[in-house]
Amino acid sequence: MQPLVMGVLNVTPDSFSDGGRYLDSERALERGLEMVQEGADVVDVGGESSRPGAEPVSEAEECRRVLPVIEALAPHVRVSVDTVKPAVAEAAVGAGATLVNDISASLWPVAASTGAGWVAMHMQGTPRTMQDDPRYDDVVGEIRSFVLARARHAQEAGVTEVWVDPGIGFGKTMDHNLALLRHLGELVAGGFPVLVGTSRKSFLGRLSPTPVGRMASVEQRLAASLSTATWAMLAGASMVRVHDVAASVQAATLVGQTELAS
Ligand code: HH2
Numbered sequence: 001m002q003p004l005v006m007g008v009l010n011v012t013p014d015s016f017s018d019g020g021r022y023l024d025s026e027r028a029l030e031r032g033l034e035m036v037q038e039g040a041d042v043v044d045v046g047g048e049s050s051r052p053g054a055e056p057v058s059e060a061e062e063c064r065r066v067l068p069v070i071e072a073l074a075p076h077v078r079v080s081v082d083t084v085k086p087a088v089a090e091a092a093v094g095a096g097a098t099l100v101n102d103i104s105a106s107l108w109p110v111a112a113s114t115g116a117g118w119v120a121m122h123m124q125g126t127p128r129t130m131q132d133d134p135r136y137d138d139v140v141g142e143i144r145s146f147v148l149a150r151a152r153h154a155q156e157a158g159v160t161e162v163w164v165d166p167g168i169g170f171g172k173t174m175d176h177n178l179a180l181l182r183h184l185g186e187l188v189a190g191g192f193p194v195l196v197g198t199s200r201k202s203f204l205g206r207l208s209p210t211p212v213g214r215m216a217s218v219e220q221r222l223a224a225s226l227s228t229a230t231w232a233m234l235a236g237a238s239m240v241r242v243h244d245v246a247a248s249v250q251a252a253t254l255v256g257q258t259e260l261a262s
Contacts (some may be wrong), residue, residue, distance in 0.1 A: 002256025004239040005248050006042040006080065006101075007035035008199065011065040016051040017200045017218045017243055025068045032073045039249035044101055044241060045070050045092075046082030050170070052131040062088045070095040080119070086110050099161070101241075103170065105147065108154035108162075117161030119195055120150040124171025134171040140183040143167070148190045163239070165195040174203045181231055188236035197241035198228035199248075226251055 011028045013020050022028035032043050047065035048057045057065075062085060070079050074096025081092035084104040093100070093110070099117040100107050111118035122143045124134050136142050147164040154162050166180045166187060180187075181198070188194050198204065204224035208216035216224070222244055229240040229248055233255040242248040 001238070001259075003233040003237060003252045004041040005039065005245060005252050006044050006195070006239055006241045007032075007038070007040035007245040008046070008197075008241060008243045009035070009043050009069070010046045010049065010082075011069055012047060012049045012057075014051070014054060015046070015049045016202075019049060023065070025072075028069045029072045032069065033076060035245045036073075036077045038246040040077060040245045042078045042080050042099065042239070043073055044080045044082050045073070045097070046101075047088070048083065050082075050103055050127045052127060054127045059085050059087050063091050067091060067095045070097050080117075083107075089116075090114060099163075103167065105150045108150070108157055108159050111154065112158040115160075117163065118154055118159050119163040119165055120147050120154065121165035121195075122147050122167040122170065127170075130171035134173055134176060136176065139172070139176045139179050140186055143180065144187050144190060147187070148192065151190075151192045162192055163195045164190065164192045165197065168196065168198050169201040169203065174206060177201075177203045181228060181235070184232055184235040184237065193238035194232075194236065195239045195241060196229070196232040196237045198232065199225045199240075199242040199244070204228065222247065230255065 010018050022031050045066050047062040073079050079097045080099035080101045081097040082101040083089050089100045089107050089110045093114040093116045100111050101119045103121045105120040143166050151162045151164050168177050200218045200221045204221045205215040208224045230251045
């Protein structure tokens with residue numbers, strides 16, 4: 001089956017890639033509708049940045065940012081809410097979101113009580129400190145066990161649509177991220193649909209060819225973002241979370257077509 005594309009829409013002043021661009025609801029809605037035109041299957045609306053070192057925001061402020069955008073977008077496309085706060089997730093589902101994208105992997109009770117789908121993502125530590133010194137004995141095995149255990153738990157609690165996500169960049173070094181991509185098939189074999197988000201992340205800035213010693217800017221990470229998204233889809237990911245929707249939809253279509261070819 002053709003993998004799905006989830007477009008990122010951050011209604012925040014400080015997200016690492018699109019921070020400040022869509023803080024205004026009108027502009028956020030415009031970008032959301034543009035993503036629909038570009039072929040996004042899901043638009044993921046977030047009101048709190050999770051970039052390394054990001055400051056938390058209050059529940060009221062997060063709701064103020066995301067709810068009007070979710071309400072306006074929901075008639076046009078499937079909407080997910082990117083939050084770690086139960087009250088925000090609940091309000092977002094009330095406003096029309098049908099998927100809770102949860103980087104804390106703890107909100108399954110909200111999904112169970114509202115009937116929404118749920119994404120369980122792995123993160124080591126919290127956004128403030130997660131990149132300080134992440135360590136694992138067996139990064140692939142530990143993350144696989146963690147997300148699959150949470151996913152089974154959610155299923156037992158009555159959540160009918162459960163996704164798992166290795167959490168690229170969330171308490172992971174470059175080597176950890178690459179190992180997770182290399183061995184993604186092991187997570188896919190766990191039996192839950194897999195979501196992967198590599199889009200424009202900083203480890204790609206270090207891989208993209210630029211003058212020695214320089215990081216590629218977020219705008220210079222399209223090729224690496226697309227390559228890693230395509231890698232993930234070929235390894236069996238059922239959805240990729242991306243900023244560059246139009247290009248990623250082309251890649252997803254290509255992957256879908258190659259699967260049909262004999
Ligand atoms: N990455 C980010 C945020 N949410 N959710 C899932 N399921 N998987 C991810 O890899 C993921 C995520 C970070 O990216 P972004 O939203 O662009 O930036 P910020 O956290 O600064 O708002």
